[in-house]
Amino acid sequence: MSTVQSVERAFSVLQCLAGGPAGVSEIAERTALPKSTVSRLLGTLVELGAVEQSEALGVYGLGELMIELSASASPGRNLVSLARPHLVELVEQIDEAAGLGVLDGHKVYYLDQVDGDHEVQVRDWTGESVDAHVVSSGLVLMAYAPNDVRADFLSGPFEAWTDNSVTDRALVAHRLDEIKRAGFAWVYEEMSEGLNSVAAPIVNPAGMVIGAVHAHGPSYRFPAPGAAASVAASVVEAAQRVSDRLAGRHRPGSSS
Amino acid sequence: MSTVQSVERAFSVLQCLAGGPAGVSEIAERTALPKSTVSRLLGTLVELGAVEQSEALGVYGLGELMIELSASASPGRNLVSLARPHLVELVEQIDEAAGLGVLDGHKVYYLDQVDGDHEVQVRDWTGESVDAHVVSSGLVLMAYAPNDVRADFLSGPFEAWTDNSVTDRALVAHRLDEIKRAGFAWVYEEMSEGLNSVAAPIVNPAGMVIGAVHAHGPSYRFPAPGAAASVAASVVEAAQRVSDRLAGRHRPGSSS
DNA sequence: CCACAGCATTCCACAATGCGGAACAGGTCC
DNA sequence: GGACCTGTTCCGCATTGTGGAATGCTGTGG
Known part of the structure; x- marks a missing residue:
């Protein structure tokens, strides 16, 4: 069976970029390809729009075309709509609000929220971002983030949102380790007085953590x-x- | 500037498949590439998981890998989360429920719904499917669908959901034409007595209609x-x- | 039933194409 | 200045992909 080498390699590069933006040398190392080859492949991928070059001189990330292609393939196949039923189920189980978040720099961006029906309930954070170190989703996402973004996060300053906020670098670092061991994170009134939350990671088929489910x-x-x-x-x-469904069958939006 | 030919061609094939599943010959024709080349490219793409071969012997469609890649690239970048704010805005404008749907065979699969705050309101259809010919979203999606799926749809039987349902083949066909001309579709109590709806198409950057916004x-x-x-x-x-944002900037879930 | 169309896959001689080491061009740090 | 990162370009070589033609397959209809 004949297979087209350059295409295989191009996808190696793409899969590598799925793990976060990177430069030519880094990609070359990870894929075990010569730099010149990677550079050439990236060149064509950029031209096609499958890859974009961040203006911050040098780093590459996945581009429009990839999103466009997959959007066409299965518009219903994405985190929010995949996760929704499971959030609803979770809310029924524990009778508290549940939500979905992803990393956005050093913050967590909230993609969705499902509320329980209490008189007193947490406001809907959908569409907003919050510092990662004061919410459970943020801690989970950082705990499982690639080493470089994790390191970058740990170097940054930590603002105190409440008296309970943990703002000491070493403590935060230690906490991330524990979270990674435990598989989930608790936060007690660290973002807002009177508000607690738990979160756990969503991992994609490649083994990367790409989002978090939380309850609060x-x-x-x-x-x-x-x-x-x-x-x-x-x-x-x-x-x-949610992770299982990300990996597997049961796609609602596909044809026939 | 040197560009890698085989990779360019591979993406031609992928973009072609984004317009719906197709066989080797059809792709070869559309991309103006020799069949043998297309076959070889498809072979490697299948092996990589970027393309899947439907068991119905012969037709190819985009595969897991594409979805996986784009999910990693920008988990927040998808129809539901892109559309949500606009649905909310729409609900505020017209003070009625609004929703989002995509095609699933001859049915519409509802991805999301935002309710107004009336005492009497439409139940949430999120996660369910409804025959395309009795709802406005369905008619819009079919009006703009590729010729083959449209033709297939028009040949199928049309069940009457209410006394108002249009079930005559010729009338449905005519209706689709009018919708395409007008740019939106109305439905008056055709799916359920006492329920009206309007819908308009969401088009992706490639010019394909991939979803519909409706109000009801x-x-x-x-x-x-x-x-x-x-x-x-x-x-x-x-x-x-929503279409504009699908095409353009302003992505919430991207890094930094 | 065989001929024929339309499909996808396989073959193989040919050379165009992509390869990759090495050289080059910017940067930054000490 | 020199050492050491980046990423891009060059260019001879041969690996690699190419594409027309041949093959195999399935269904249609005369």
């Missing part, structure tokens, strides 16, 4: 006394199910 | 007497804005 509620009832472990387990399980 | 409400107040034209205009405008 007012601290006087969330988690219910003694139920922290079970709530955490529910969140982890929901995130797990 | 109980027929006793929707549209407000004499306001059908202005409601339609709002919906069209909302769909237009």
Whole structure:
């Protein structure tokens, strides 16, 4: 069976870029290809629009074309719509609001939220960004982020949002390690007084963490006394199910 | 500037497939490449997972890898999260529920819905599918669909959901033509008694219609007497804005 | 039933194409 | 200035992909 080498290599490069923006040398190293070859491939990919060159001189990332292509392939196949049913299920289980977030620089961008039906409930953060170090989703995302972005994050300053915010570099670093070990993160009134949250990672088929599921509620009832472990387990399980669907079948938006 | 020919060609093939599944000969014709070359390229793309071969012997479509790549590239960059703010805006303008749907075979799959705050409101269809010929989104999507799927749709049987459902082949066909001319579709109590809706197309940068924005409400107040034209205009405008963002900048989920 | 069309896949001689080491061109740091 | 990063360009070589023609497959219809 004959296979086209250059195309295979081009996709190696793309998959490499899926793990975050990178420069030519870095890609060359990771893919074990000569720099000149990578440069040439990147050149064509840029021209095609499959890859974009960040103006900050030098780093490449996936481009419009990739998004466009996959949007056409299956418009319904994406994080938000995949995760929605699982968020709803989670809300039913624990009777508190649940949400979905992704990393945006050193912040978390909230993609979606499903509310329970309490009189007192958390406002909808959909479409807004919050410093990663004060929310559970942020900590989870950073804990599993590639080493370079994690390192960059850890070097940055940490603003205190409440008296409980952890702003000490070493403590934050230590916390990330623990989160990675545990598989989920708790935050108690660190972003806002009276607000607690748990979060767990969503991992894509390539093994990268690309988002987080979280649950949150007012601290006087969330988690219910003694139920922290079970709530955490529910969140982890929901995130797990989302990851599974990201990997697998069951696509709603495909043809026929 | 040197560019890698085989990679360029591979992406020609992919872009071609973005317009719907096709066989080798068809792709060869559309891309003006020799069949043998297309076959070879498809071979490698399949092996990589960028393309999948439908078991119905022979037709190819975009595969997991493409979705995976773009999901990693920008998890927040997708129809639902792009459209959400515009749906919200639309709901504020017209004070009725609005939603988002894509084609799934001969049905419409509802991806999202935003409700107004009336006592009487339409139930949330998110996650469900409805026959395309009885809802405005469905008619819009079919009106702008590629000729083959449109033809296939028009040949199929049309079930009557209410007394108002249009089930005559010729009438449906004629209706699609009018919709394409007008740029939007109205449906009056054809899916459910007492329920009206308007829809307009979302088009991707390649010019293909990949989804529809709709608004709907109980027929006793929707549209407000004499306001059908202005409601339609709002919906069209909302769909237009979503299309613009699909094409352009302003991505929330990207790094830094 | 065989001929024929339309499809996809395989073959293979040919050379165009992409390859990759080395040389080059900017930067930044010490 | 020189050492050491980047990324891009050059250019001879041969690997690699090319594409017309041949092959195999399935369904149609005379």
